[in-house]
Amino acid sequence: MVLFHLGVLDFPPRTGGPIPYEERLAEVTASLRAELVGYLERKRATCDRKTVSAMATRLKHFGVFLTETDPALTSVRDLDRRRHVEPFLASLVDAVSDKDGAPISIGDRNRRVVAVATFLRDITEWGWDAAPPRKVLFRDDIPKLPQVLPRYLPIDADRRLTAALTEHPENELAALARRLQRACGLRIGEPLDLELDCVHEFDGNGAWLKVPLGKLATERMVPLDPETLDVIDRVTLIRSHVRPLPHPRYRRPAQFLLTYLGRRLSQQGVRRELDHATQVAGLAHVTSHQLRHTYATALVNAGVSLQALMALLGHQSAEMSLRYGRLFDATVRTEYERALDLAKQNTPTAAAGDAAGRTQLPLTVITGGRDWKDTPLLKSRMAGGFCLRAPAQGACSYANICEHCPSYRSEPSSLPILAAQRVDADALARDAEQRGWIDEAERHHKLIARLDALIADTETQTG
Structure with missing residues (x-):
């Protein structure tokens, strides 16, 4: 590698590489192995290399099971549901991982069965002689996956993790890669494929990050804020300045953004950095994809549209993005608050009293003894009291309607009340602006x- 960067060699050395399918499936009976390898070689023409590699791993488990349970089986054409398929499905319940010996997850069970089902369906549609004459694996045989919500990081944990990556990095370049992933909602491999010219400036539209082809073979543009641009600037300052390296997808030479010690930064390197930052922050185990979930969740909380969320995350179907919408469904929240407000309105006024035995209004019970102006509700000062409403109800068109009526008149004895009402309205306007209730703030203004005009007219009348 050193000789390559010095210009002595024209190409960098090839290290590692995929293990041949024949070698990976060496434990499978030779005749079955030939059919499985032939299928995998065919899938290479239409599927990504990593996808086919995952298929090989899952089909290997099926082939090894058939070899152990029925060594005389020479072709998948002779598969029998009762003797082969059903025992295989039952064996997955107690199957353990080859890496750590722990029971495999429901997701891994699902993927193994789907791989076998896809294999049998494909060779049947292709008309291969190895295809079973009748269907032996059905849709209901595939283990059902639990519909869990995206595992995002809470705000406090997200801040602590970011602080650990910023202030206590073990490998600064890997830590910057993690911060870039979190700031742009990238998958774990996408930052590693970024090239030096990945930042694009558009007049009037700021800076954007061009995310290269990834998991779904699509490119996308993600807007960048000044803090993320600072992260990228720091990366360009400390990265290894090397000769262009072969691109893993196109094999053309490319100048990658994240290069370390003459090589591209690896997924193992950024995983180690995330584990280190998680330990420093005092958090439990955090996965790479949780950073992407956290990014998407923050966007949903901010009210981003489904179309914008799909574009930012690089999703091809709305169903993929709707998973985040289920976390914080605005319609559900609105209906909940509307129903809660109706329930409060139906509460008897004598349901609660203060220490002096005086009856309190139903909505004042939820203030917990605090000043009504400090509650997280829409508020209005009336001449004889005040009004509290749920935010979902929006600005009330009837609030202070008398003060705005042309027939409304005031008198000198009411000036202190109008002045106090104006002080409260000014405070409520600032409160509404801080909470983002623009319509409510405009109503207060x-x-x-109107109160200024009433006070001025009353003072003029009294000289």
Whole structure:
């Protein structure tokens, strides 16, 4: 590698590489192995290399099971549901991982059965002689996956992890890669494939990150904020300045953004850095994809549209992005608050009393003894009291309607009340602006203007 970067060699050395299918399936009976290897070689023409590699791993488990349970079986054409398929499905319940000896997850069971089902379906549709004459694996045989929500990081954990990556990195370049992944919602392999010219500036539209072809073979553009641009600038400053390296997808020479010690940064390197930062932050185990989930969850909380979320995450179907919408469904929240408000309105006014035995209004019970102006509700000061409403109800068109009526008149004795009402309206306007209730803030400002006019007219009348 050193000789390559010095210009002595024209090509970098090839290290590792995929293990031949014949070698990976060496434990399978020779005749069955030939059929499985032939299928995998055929899939290489239409599927990504990593996809075919995953198929090989899962089909290997099926082939080894058939070899152990029925050594005389010479072709998948002779598969019998009762003697082969059903025992294989039952064996997955107690199957253990080759890596750590722990029981495999429901997701791994699902993937193994899907791989076998896809294999049998494909060779049947292709008309191969090895295809079973009748169907032996059905849709209901595939283990059902639990519909779990995306595992995002809570706000506090997200901040602690970011602080650990920023202030206590073990490998600064890997830590910057993790921060870039979190800031742009990237999959684990996408930062590693970024090239030096990945940042694009558009007049009037700021800076954007061009994410290269990834899992779904699509490119996308992600907007960048100044903090993320600073991360990329730091990467370009500390990265290894090397000769262009062969691109893993196109094999053309490319200048990658994340290069370390003359090579591209590896997934193992960024995983180790995430484990180190998780330990420093005092968190439990955090996976790479949780950073992407956290990015998407923050966007959903901010009210981003489904179309924008799909574009930012690189999803091809709305169903993929809707998983995040189920976390915080605005419609469900609105209906909940509407029903809760109706329930409060139907509460008897004598249901609660203060220490002096005086009856409190139903909505004032939820203030917990605090000043009504500090509650997280829409608020209005009336001449004889106040009004509290759930945020889902929006600005009330009836609030302070008398003050705005042309027939409304005031008198000198009411000036202190109008002045106090104006002070409250000003405070409520600032409160609404801080909470993002623009319509409510505008309503308060209109009331302030009307109160100013009423006070001025009353003072003029009294000289």
